[in-house]
Every structure is written in C-alpha cells, then in structure tokens.
Amino acid sequence: MNAPVSTPTSAPALTKNQSLVFDVLDRADAPMSAYTILDRLRDHGFRAPLQVYRALDKLLEFGMVHRLESLNAFVACAHPESECCGKGHGHGHGTVAFAICESCGHVSEFHDHEVDHRLGAWAKAKNFKPAKTTIEIRGLCGACAA
Amino acid sequence: MNAPVSTPTSAPALTKNQSLVFDVLDRADAPMSAYTILDRLRDHGFRAPLQVYRALDKLLEFGMVHRLESLNAFVACAHPESECCGKGHGHGHGTVAFAICESCGHVSEFHDHEVDHRLGAWAKAKNFKPAKTTIEIRGLCGACAA
C-alpha cells in the first residue's frame, strides 16, 4: 500500500508522500525549506522532518527538484526545455544555474552551455572528476531592482 | 584593549579573535565548519559559537575567507594571484569557483573570466542585479580519482 502508484504519464511514479512534497514545491513561488514544507503538510499526516527529507531525496534523484545550497532550500525543477545537455535519463538535464532574488524570492533556472564547457575544461585540465556542480547567483531580479 | 592591532603589512588589521580564526583556517588542508574551528580554539579561550561566527563575518567581509555553501564550511582564501578581475579594495577579487574533493577534502580556488562573463551577460539580459555568485564543483581530485 506504500508502493509507488504508476501513472499514464512519462515521469517516474511517485509515492503519496513524494507527490505531496512535490506538489507543495511546484505550487510555491519561492524556494522552501524542508521544515516549511513539513508545516504545510501537517494536515496531510506529516509529523516528522524525515518524511519530508526522504521524499526530497527521491525527488532530487529523479531530477524533479533542486536544492539551493546557499539557501538550504528546495525548488521544483523549472528548467527551460532546451535539452542541449540532457543526460538521457528521462527528464535529466546538465548543469544548471540559478538566479535567486533576495527581495521577492523568485528563482530563475537556466543552463549556459559555455559555462558548463569552461568548468568542464578546467576540470579536465586539472584531472578533477566533477560529480555535481552548484551555480547560484544571489541578487535582485528585474522587478525588484527597479 | 579589544581594538585591532595595526601591523606593518598591507592586509587589514585583525583583532585577536579574527587572527586566531584565520590562522586555524589558513593552516587547515580542508574546509572547516564553525564548530570545528571553535573546538580548535577552546584552548585559546573560545567558549561559544558566536565568537567564531563574528570573526568569520569580518574575515569574509575582508575577503580573506570564503564560505563553501554546499558544505556549510569555510576556507582561507587561496586564489591565484591573477588579479584580472580584482575589484580594487585591497585584496579583493572577482567571482571565484571552487573544486572540492569529496574524498580528501582538498579545495582548489580558481577564477574563470569567461564564466564570469557569461553569467554577467545572462544577468544583464534578464535585468538581474547580481550581488554574490557561488560556483562549487564537488567531485574527486586528480589524486583521489586515480
């Protein structure tokens, strides 16, 4: 009864908890911390942080959610469809960058092939094997900077 | 008696606590968390996290220390001398990237002008005003990947 429920869609089947967490993030207009997500889901039976973290771990693994390291918070994936660096595992995409507005909280997710390339070139030259790359720009969005 | 002690060098004068914290980081061969720094300085009279965090805040402000967001840890600045993007406030440098070995903890700090340029161009196009940019590559260094 706790197994994932398969759906007619292409995305990986999500369990109930994973769906609840993803829906909260997908509807949010700013990054959310795990504990904020927890509070939003108290009415759906969530009682402990682990319920959130376990769902987040899976959603991160599926590539449906991103963690913003500079905020200790999470966002639903909203990367543009440009699959130029897709890695082929279904939804997958290459390294992505985030622009985070410190005033309104809005996050823009984008991919820049040249940035990826330059960082990859540095790694290759130094014989460094990248596993995960974080790029986050904090600042003010166009609307808030005006 | 708590005022900074001026020195014949060019760097900003550091207070006793700031010097102690910087020395610990400068001698370390891997990033250190604030609490680890605290433990190293118990013998020098440190008793509370705030003593560390306040020193770190100043050192970050001076550009002598960097925070690694993906690790919640700190490193002494070790950027190469290339001052191509120096901002002129003494030691200052432009956006810097970190390659962090998940096996041995070694951190390489580097600057890539083209990456800076591309991220700046994106920001300009989107009318986003960057305040601080984080670039961190987690992976395995040459020595550990062998």
Next chain:
DNA sequence: TGACACACGTTATAGCATAACGCAATTGAT
C-alpha cells in the same frame, strides 16, 4: 514460503546559525 527491497512512521540526536543582553575599549567630535 522466504528473502529482499523499499516506503513509511517515530523518537532521539547531531550539526549549523543567530537573537538578545550587557560590558569594555576606541574614536572622534564638541
């Protein structure tokens, strides 16, 4: 049927960071 994998729930604990108070020393007017 039994071994296994996986999602789940709960309690406790670990690790990271700041709020709020008050004191001491320095600085730089007036």
Next chain:
DNA sequence: ATCAATTGCGTTATGCTATAACGTGTGTCA
C-alpha cells in the same frame, strides 16, 4: 576633558537544518 557613536567581546538561550537508529507494512520474485 567629556560625551556619543562605534566596534569588539563574552554569555545564555534559542532556532533552524539534517540524520541516526529502530521497527512496521507491503509488494516482488525466486
């Protein structure tokens, strides 16, 4: 000299973020 503003410091308490360790239930597949 004296006062006000600033800065650094020390302490206590608190809050936020994340994981360890345990046990349960359920579906899968020899």
